[in-house]
Amino acid sequence: xTTATLEQSERRKAWALVAxxxxxxxxxxxxxxxxxxxxxxxxxxxxxILRVWNxxxxxxxxxxxxxxRGLTNSLxxxxxxxxxxxxxxxxxxxxxxxxxxxxxxxxxxxxxILPFWTSYVVRSYSWLLLLSKGGVINQALLGIGLIxxxxxxxxNRTATVIGFVHFFVMLLTxxxxxxxxxxxxxxxxxxxxxxxxxxxxxxxxxxxxxLPGVMTGAFLTFVLCxxxxxxxxxxxxxNELVLPQIIMLQIGRRADFPMAAALSIILMLxxxxxxxxxxxxxKIERA
Amino acid sequence: MNRSHxxxxxxxxxxxxxxxxxAALAAGQAAAADELNALVWCDHTDPAxxxxxxxxxxxxxxxxxxxxxxxxxxxLEQSQPGDWDVMVVDAVDVHRVIDMGLLxxxxxxxxxxxxxxxxLRMEENNTKDGKTYAVTEKFGYNTIxxxxxxxxPKDMEDLSVIWSDKYKGRIALYDYYLPMIxxxxxxxxxxxxxxxxxxxxxxxxxxxxxxxxxKQVSDVVSSQTALATxxxxxxxxxxxxxxASLAKDKPDLDWIVxxxxxxxxxxxxxxxxxxxxxxxxxxxxxxxxSPEGQARLATSSCYWGMPTNQKAGExxxxxxxxALRWDDxxxxxxxxxxxxxxxxxxxxxxQDAWTNMMQQ
Amino acid sequence: MAFDQQARTSDVxxxxxxxxxxxxxxxxxxxxxxxxGFIFLPVAVLVLFSFQDGRLPVPPFNGFSLQWYxxxxxxxxxxxxxxxxxLVATTSSVVACTLGFLAAYALARYKLPGSALQRGLLxxxxxxxxxxxxxxxxxVLNTFGIRLSLWTVGxxxxxxxxxxxxxxxxxxxxxxxxxxxxxxxxxxxxxxxVMTLVTAPMLMPxxxxxxxxxxxxxxxxxxxxxxxxxxxxxxxxxxWSMLRSGLNPKTNAIGSLVFLVSVAVLLVLELALFGRxxxx
Numbered sequence: 001x002t003t004a005t006l007e008q009s010e011r012r013k014a015w016a017l018v019a020x021x022x023x024x025x026x027x028x029x030x031x032x033x034x035x036x037x038x039x040x041x042x043x044x045x046x047x048x049i050l051r052v053w054n055x056x057x058x059x060x061x062x063x064x065x066x067x068x069r070g071l072t073n074s075l076x077x078x079x080x081x082x083x084x085x086x087x088x089x090x091x092x093x094x095x096x097x098x099x100x101x102x103x104x105x106x107x108x109x110x111x112x113i114l115p116f117w118t119s120y121v122v123r124s125y126s127w128l129l130l131l132s133k134g135g136v137i138n139q140a141l142l143g144i145g146l147i148x149x150x151x152x153x154x155x156n157r158t159a160t161v162i163g164f165v166h167f168f169v170m171l172l173t174x175x176x177x178x179x180x181x182x183x184x185x186x187x188x189x190x191x192x193x194x195x196x197x198x199x200x201x202x203x204x205x206x207x208x209x210x211l212p213g214v215m216t217g218a219f220l221t222f223v224l225c226x227x228x229x230x231x232x233x234x235x236x237x238x239n240e241l242v243l244p245q246i247i248m249l250q251i252g253r254r255a256d257f258p259m260a261a262a263l264s265i266i267l268m269l270x271x272x273x274x275x276x277x278x279x280x281x282x283k284i285e286r287a
Numbered sequence: 288m289n290r291s292h293x294x295x296x297x298x299x300x301x302x303x304x305x306x307x308x309x310a311a312l313a314a315g316q317a318a319a320a321d322e323l324n325a326l327v328w329c330d331h332t333d334p335a336x337x338x339x340x341x342x343x344x345x346x347x348x349x350x351x352x353x354x355x356x357x358x359x360x361x362x363l364e365q366s367q368p369g370d371w372d373v374m375v376v377d378a379v380d381v382h383r384v385i386d387m388g389l390l391x392x393x394x395x396x397x398x399x400x401x402x403x404x405x406x407l408r409m410e411e412n413n414t415k416d417g418k419t420y421a422v423t424e425k426f427g428y429n430t431i432x433x434x435x436x437x438x439x440p441k442d443m444e445d446l447s448v449i450w451s452d453k454y455k456g457r458i459a460l461y462d463y464y465l466p467m468i469x470x471x472x473x474x475x476x477x478x479x480x481x482x483x484x485x486x487x488x489x490x491x492x493x494x495x496x497x498x499x500x501x502k503q504v505s506d507v508v509s510s511q512t513a514l515a516t517x518x519x520x521x522x523x524x525x526x527x528x529x530x531a532s533l534a535k536d537k538p539d540l541d542w543i544v545x546x547x548x549x550x551x552x553x554x555x556x557x558x559x560x561x562x563x564x565x566x567x568x569x570x571x572x573x574x575x576x577s578p579e580g581q582a583r584l585a586t587s588s589c590y591w592g593m594p595t596n597q598k599a600g601e602x603x604x605x606x607x608x609x610a611l612r613w614d615d616x617x618x619x620x621x622x623x624x625x626x627x628x629x630x631x632x633x634x635x636x637x638q639d640a641w642t643n644m645m646q647q
Numbered sequence: 648m649a650f651d652q653q654a655r656t657s658d659v660x661x662x663x664x665x666x667x668x669x670x671x672x673x674x675x676x677x678x679x680x681x682x683x684g685f686i687f688l689p690v691a692v693l694v695l696f697s698f699q700d701g702r703l704p705v706p707p708f709n710g711f712s713l714q715w716y717x718x719x720x721x722x723x724x725x726x727x728x729x730x731x732x733x734l735v736a737t738t739s740s741v742v743a744c745t746l747g748f749l750a751a752y753a754l755a756r757y758k759l760p761g762s763a764l765q766r767g768l769l770x771x772x773x774x775x776x777x778x779x780x781x782x783x784x785x786x787v788l789n790t791f792g793i794r795l796s797l798w799t800v801g802x803x804x805x806x807x808x809x810x811x812x813x814x815x816x817x818x819x820x821x822x823x824x825x826x827x828x829x830x831x832x833x834x835x836x837x838x839x840x841v842m843t844l845v846t847a848p849m850l851m852p853x854x855x856x857x858x859x860x861x862x863x864x865x866x867x868x869x870x871x872x873x874x875x876x877x878x879x880x881x882x883x884x885x886x887w888s889m890l891r892s893g894l895n896p897k898t899n900a901i902g903s904l905v906f907l908v909s910v911a912v913l914l915v916l917e918l919a920l921f922g923r924x925x926x927x
Contacts, residue, residue: 010757011757011759013753013757013838014753014756014757014759015753015759017749017750017752017753017757018749018750018753018754018759018765020746020749020750021746021747021749021750021769021809021813022750022765022768022769024746024805024806024809025768025769025771025772025806025809026768028784028802028803028805028806029771029772029775029780029783029806030768031787032780032783032784032786032787033775033779033780033783035783035786035787035790036779036782036783036786039786064639065643065646066639066642066643066645066646069646070646088682091678091682092678092679092682095675095678095679099672099675099676099679110913110917111683112682112683112686114686114687114690114910114913115686115687115689115690115906117863117905117906117909117910117913118689118690118693118902118905118906119867119882119883119886119901119902119905119906120867120869120883121869121883121886121887121890122693122886122898122899122901122902122905123689123693123902125890125898125902126689126690126692126693126899126902127689128509128512129512129516129692129696129704129705130688130689130692132512132513132516132517132518132705133516133517133518134515134516134517134518134705134706135516135705135706136688136692136705136706139706150517152456154516154518155502155503155505155509155513155518156503166685166686166689169682169685169686170686223773223774223775223776224776226776227776227777227778227779228776228778229778229869229870230869230870230887234509234890237502237503237504237505237509237513238462238503238504238505238506238645239503239504239645240646241642241645241646244776244778246642247778247782248778249642251361251782251874252355252357252358252361253355253357253358253361253638254357254361254635254638255357255360255361255364255365257782257786260782261782261786264776264778264779264782264783267776267778267779268775268776268779271774271775271776275774324878329888329891329892332724332888332892334722334723334724349877349878350878351877351878352888354891365785365789367792367794370794506891507891507892507893508890508891508892508893508894511893511894512894515703515705515894516703516705532893533702533894535702536701536702536703537703588892588893589891589892589893590892590893
């Protein structure tokens with residue numbers, strides 16, 4: 001066997017191995033996605049889907065404030081959630097990695113993400129009960145006299161943000177922690193030797209080194225948060241609808257698949273924009 | 288681990304997964320002696336209602352629930368002919384389904400029409416060209432529910448309370464545009480049957496005012512939650528269907544038909560034209576309309592509502608009848624109107640108005 | 648005098664340093680307590696009110712009752728949904744792990760043209776919202792007239808879990824494994840044998856990690872399961888329709904049960920893995 005044919009047979013084998021995964025992805029992800037992109041350029045007339053190419057759906061999106069508000073609401077909520085979650089999760093991951101004794105770290109980390117294993121739907125529902133006027137939080141605060149009127153924290157944007165932040169703090173703590181413990185203590189020692197105080201060490205050494213991990217986590221948060229339907233639907237009280245809610249309205253109430261497709265493409269573009277912004281920190285690499 | 292050992296282990300793992308999968312699939316198949324596919328509202332998914340029929344006829348009833356006619360039609364559009372045997376739909380929308388050519392004719396003498404409340408026979412909705420396509424099975428009201436210890440019940444007698452400032456931030460709006468727009472129309476002193484394009488500007492203005500004074504727009508469960516937890520004190524669009532099942536734990540909840548009137552909802556059930564088991568499907572409809580079936584449907588776990596068959600009263604406890612306000616029905620029937628029946632364009636307009644209101 | 652002053656200053660500095668440290672660690676523990684409180688609040692309240700004696704899972708707590716747990720076990724729709732979820736999660740994860748492993752093996756061990764592109768393609772679904780994946784699949788299935796079922800849900804779950812399995816397994820395929828594989832090949836093992844009997848066992852920890860991650864995601868996934876199912880539904884969808892059919896602590900009970908069982912499974916896995924890693 002010559003090297004050329006050997007290489008050829010090797011290559012054929014490799015193709016055979018990678019083919020099932022590629023075919024699956026193409027058949028059930030790429031084709032549906034392209035089909036949807038095409039559909040977004042059709043329109044629904046009465047009971048039929050008109051297969052005439054046009055940009056009506058997109059034009060409608062930009063001209064109807066109810067739809068456009070969906071996007072701005074989504075972006076505002078998602079950005080708030082992402083920033084808040086990072087700000088809350090970073091110190092937690094830091095304390096677990098630095099202050100908690102080594103042998104308890106694993107336990108502390110598992111505890112921090114344990115509620116992840118309640119059902120997602122149930123978790124949102126639990127927050128709904130917690131945050132309402134007759135709920136545990138308001139009743140407790142009223143009971144100890146900290147407030148005299150119940151707080152308006154249920155069925156609005158605040159509730160949605162709280163529900164989201166709860167979930168993503170767990171996720172981000174995990175990502176950031178795994179980043180922090182990979183840092184060699186030498187970095188810190190070197191910084192200290194050079195006369196940096198704790199804050200300077202953190203700001204100039206630790207933070208930049210963990211930034212890629214934080215950004216990966218933040219990007220993941222962004223993607224999952226902006227595409228989520230359950231949390232805003234259960235907690236938001238149908239005030240300030242987000243894009244996924246509007247998409248579900250299109251399919252659920254009027255079977256307007258073309259419009260739903262157009263809105264999905266817009267959602268997709270928002271995620272792509274976020275990706276481009278974070279791209280230089282994101283990479284998936286082989287050990 | 289030696290090689291044969293590990294191969295045996297992986298073989299075992301694989302075969303047990305395969306066996307499990309096959310067993311589960313077989314179980315799914317074996318259970319299906321005969322199956323009936325029903326597209327229904329959530330009150331039909333109560334096992335207490337369905338199981339007696341399944342046992343009596345040795346059949347499995349597959350249920351898919353939906354909310355709002357738009358959603359139901361959307362599911363039908365995505366299905367093949369013959370996928371569905373039975374459908375429950377808003378009585379006022381029966382003609383939409385007939386016009387799509389989806390509902391089949393039922394023999395009128397197979398149905399207990401004579402036993403129904405006369406106001407609920409609704410021939411103009413359930414029949415076309417003298418043929419019966421559906422029959423009304425349950426009804427109730429979309430009106431004002433409230434916590435009588437927290438608001439002045441006198442205020443609830445006037446529909447204009449739903450856009451007044453008095454209870455600002457303590458009102459929830461039920462998230463279904465048709466009855467809600469109907470209520471606004473009544474509040475404006477007009478009839479729902481006359482609702483046309485020309486009424487929309489005034490309605491939109493009121494919707495906007497309602498949104499301003501409301502706390503939330505919510506589906507069934509969040510409405511219930513909001514009332515039960517004191518998040519809101521008033522639910523516009525509510526009625527016995529939301530308060531009856533909470534009566535035991537929340538006795539302070541009440542509902543009223545204001546002086547301008549309120550919306551009456553009614554749901555109909557029919558057999559699909561392309562059903563492969565029309566006889567079984569008709570049997571199911573007959574069961575639902577029977578006095579026993581009616582009593583179970585009236586007190587179903589999802590929501591309560593009045594049965595249309597007057598004979599169901601014999602199968603309901605006094606307490607249940609009281610929660611349903613059995614004896615007050617004549618007065619309510621007189622002062623309530625059916626949902627508006629919009630054309631496709633008006634329907635689109637109404638939906639847009641509703642979405643705009645939510646997003647305001 | 649001067650010496651005295653200096654000693655005192657250093658004393659103060661030392662004192663300040665200690666104070667700062669104590670303060671810092673106090674703050675840390677306080678923060679820890681607060682955030683753990685935040686994280687566990689919904690779970691604690693969920694479990695507490697699953698024992699509520701009454702229909703309303705909100706304060707006041709009327710007393711202890713197991714009635715809602717009985718209601719859960721008596722609900723055949725819920726138990727069927729549990730079985731469906733289990734079936735979909737395990738089957739879709741087995742498929743996703745298998746496909747992911749094969750692709751990772753091929754891309755890590757062979758030089759293929761356009762391998763960066765292939766990697767990107769395999770990872771791509773990870774950056775797309777589940778809702779969009781579900782919508783696309785739904786539209787295509789409708790067009791081809793394919794009926795929705797647990798199978799279609801499974802297909803969707805493989806789509807979302809394949810990138811994850813691929814990424815996890817691919818990341819663990821270090822070059823140091825190559826020598827062992829080469830040795831096995833030199834001893835006469837066929838490529839297939841090398842892959843299944845040498846590489847797969849070496850990568851077992853990461854394959855198992857991918858599998859359990861994938862089971863977790865599939866188990867808890869809502870929107871795909873909601874849009875692509877018809878009569879047989881998975882647990883999250885059943886809970887959703889339960890929620891819509893009225894307020895009662897049964898939802899709390901099923902939520903608490905799922906939580907306790909998953910935590911138990913998690914602890915067993917953790918102990919098993921932890922125990923093994925300590926031994927070696």
